[in-house]
């Protein structure tokens with residue numbers, strides 16, 4: 271059981287003749303023992319750099335990394351007991367799956383031969399690799415390679431497990447199964463884990479808590495529900511959720527509403543001073559098509575799907591299109607007139623200038 275703490279962790283890449291890059295700009299984060307933290311953010315925001323610093327594969331520009339209260343930044347990677355599975359698997363092509371698994375173990379501990387065999391069998395069973403222990407990486411599917419990479423990180427019985435985009439090379443069906451397996455294995459073995467992903471759905475379904483990152487800074491840390499239901503700013507609101515949240519510029523009227531246009535007003539969940547420029551955020555599932563009341567709109571497009579349809583509407587006088595989830599039996603045609611209503615208590619409001627939530 272291990273706690274991991276990052277204190278004001280920073281990384282600046284500087285190379286002669288090139289502008290320096292502030293990849294990680296002061297991260298504070300404490301992982302509870304056995305917790306699976308999803309580190310979620312767009313490509314280039316500093317996720318891999320953060321993992322590489324924790325693993326000891328990259329130097330630290332500032333701050334500290336503590337495992338169970340002790341700083342590890344002075345220790346080389348081999349002395350940190352941190353298991354890492356990278357996006358590109360990094361398997362040794364000439365070795366079989368069993369040899370790939372045994373390799374890390376032998377390199378670390380010069381373990382007894384019988385002991386190694388036993389450990390390989392045990393982990394292979396757990397990660398469902400028993401049938402392919404004698405195969406070589408070239409003959410494996412990407413899903414199998416990804417599982418070998420995971421098994422190789424696990425076999426060392428690490429204190430901390432770091433997974434960098436571990437499901438990125440799988441097709442949709444494989445991803446679903448492997449995701450469930452991964453969650454089961456992580457909970458079974460109880461490793462304190464950081465899972466890096468740019469896929470919000472993966473983070474929402476796997477993580478105990480999510481840290482949303484942008485430009486080297488953590489924007490919000492919370493449970494999947496907290497991140498989804500109470501986004502701290504426009505970036506988090508927009509990055510998490512599919513289809514994406516509607517973000518509508520408006521001006522508070524001081525009377526509990528925001529004006530989106532001369533014709534369209536929406537009720538706000540909290541009082542906002544008159545004249546303040548805001549961005550109103552409404553998730554597609556928190557909007558409903560209603561009879562005659564609500565905001566008048568014109569249908570631009572409708573995709574009827576099995577569980578629920580997706581309608582794209584133009585609110586009268588409003589430029590940005592509005593996406594609404596519709597009931598499964600609803601059929602809409604281009605240019606149909608409809609009315610749409612929002613659930614006020616589920617509506618979000620952000621400051622237009624800072625992007626921060628005003629709730």
Ligand SMILES: Nc1ncnc2c1ncn2[C@@H]1O[C@H](COP(=O)(O)OP(=O)(O)O)[C@@H](O)[C@H]1O
Nearest residue numbers: 283291293311312313314315316317318319320
């Ligand atoms: N070795 C490096 N030298 C210089 N810049 C780098 C290096 N590795 C990453 N970067 C830059 O640091 C930023 C963060 O990269 P990275 O941590 O790989 O992001 P992510 O994993 O979130 O996609 C990016 O701007 C990237 O170009």
Ligand SMILES: [Mg+2]
Nearest residue numbers: 317318319434
């Ligand atoms: Mg990366």
